[in-house]
Amino acid sequence: MKRYAIGADIGGSHINCALVDLVKGCIVDTNRSERKIDNQASDNDILEGWENALNQIVIGLDPDCLSGIGFAMPGPFAYDKGVALFEKVAKFENLYGVNVQQELAARLELPVEVSLRFMNDASAFAVGEAWQGQAMGTAKSVSVTLGTGFGSAFVSDGVPVVEAEGVPEMGCVWHLPFMGGIADDYFSTRWFVARWAAISGEIITGVKDVADRAVAGQVEAKELFMEFGSNLGVFLGPWLRDFEAETLVIGGNVMGAWPLFGPAFKAELSSLKVETNVVSSGLKEDAAIIGCARMLDPAYWRHIEPVLSKM
Known part of the structure; x- marks a missing residue:
């Protein structure tokens, strides 16, 4: 297992992301990034905002130590496929039908072995708390x-x-x-x-x-x-x-x-x-970042992957 993954918490008006040490189960505090996002913007502008925030961590990071990026994403979203289904929720609706997984992988120019995985944001919070938090x-x-x-x-x-x-x-x-x-x-x-x-x-x-x-x-x-x-x-x-x-x-x-x-x-x-x-919660906003990053642990991925299509 590669030691590090990036966790990205997608909020209605921002993206918070950080490098997570999968061995210790904690955030590397020197590698954080946050950016405001207009959820009514075009699909390109939203993706560009997410891309810029993630690039602040990706750039300068040795690709050989990065397992991938986990996203704590609000719904509706096809978490197993990485496709946005936002409709009638007053946010990100211009992303409807966009394969976010493919779009961001291409924009970030990541090696094919660096995976992008998606989990419901509330579930990611709960996973983080169960793994390293109050639960x-x-x-x-x-x-x-x-x-x-x-x-x-x-x-x-x-x-x-x-x-x-x-x-x-x-x-x-x-x-x-x-x-x-x-x-x-x-x-x-x-x-x-x-x-x-x-x-x-x-x-x-x-x-x-x-x-x-x-x-x-x-x-x-x-x-x-x-x-x-x-x-x-x-x-x-x-x-x-x-x-x-x-x-x-x-x-x-x-x-x-x-x-x-x-x-x-x-x-x-x-x-x-x-x-x-x-x-x-003691981890607060960090719980979702840690929780979604855990999907890049191969042992954990075997347990969580079958659940994603049902979220």
């Missing part, structure tokens, strides 16, 4: 990210589970029915914005605006976070119990307000007799 050494874990969207993945022995008893369809929960809509409607930033507007008539830009009011003692803001935490417990609790998850790792920007909604969440899990250990 390390845990047989079964669930990882969720609370931010612009509601990311989630179920992991058993380090590999995402997408088909099994106790696991929802596609191995994630964002699309499942909850109250009057789906889970993503209730466990994302836009819920806070919409709910606060309904309560106060005030338009806010994000969760921090409400958190600041809660910290300042505003009762309505405090109650909003308690409502969020309780709802999250009601929704996630049965899945954690059925999957027999030992650890739940929570990441994402909303975790900055954990002291405000965490107690209500844990209280709800306790009432449901769910004994899963709940922890905050």
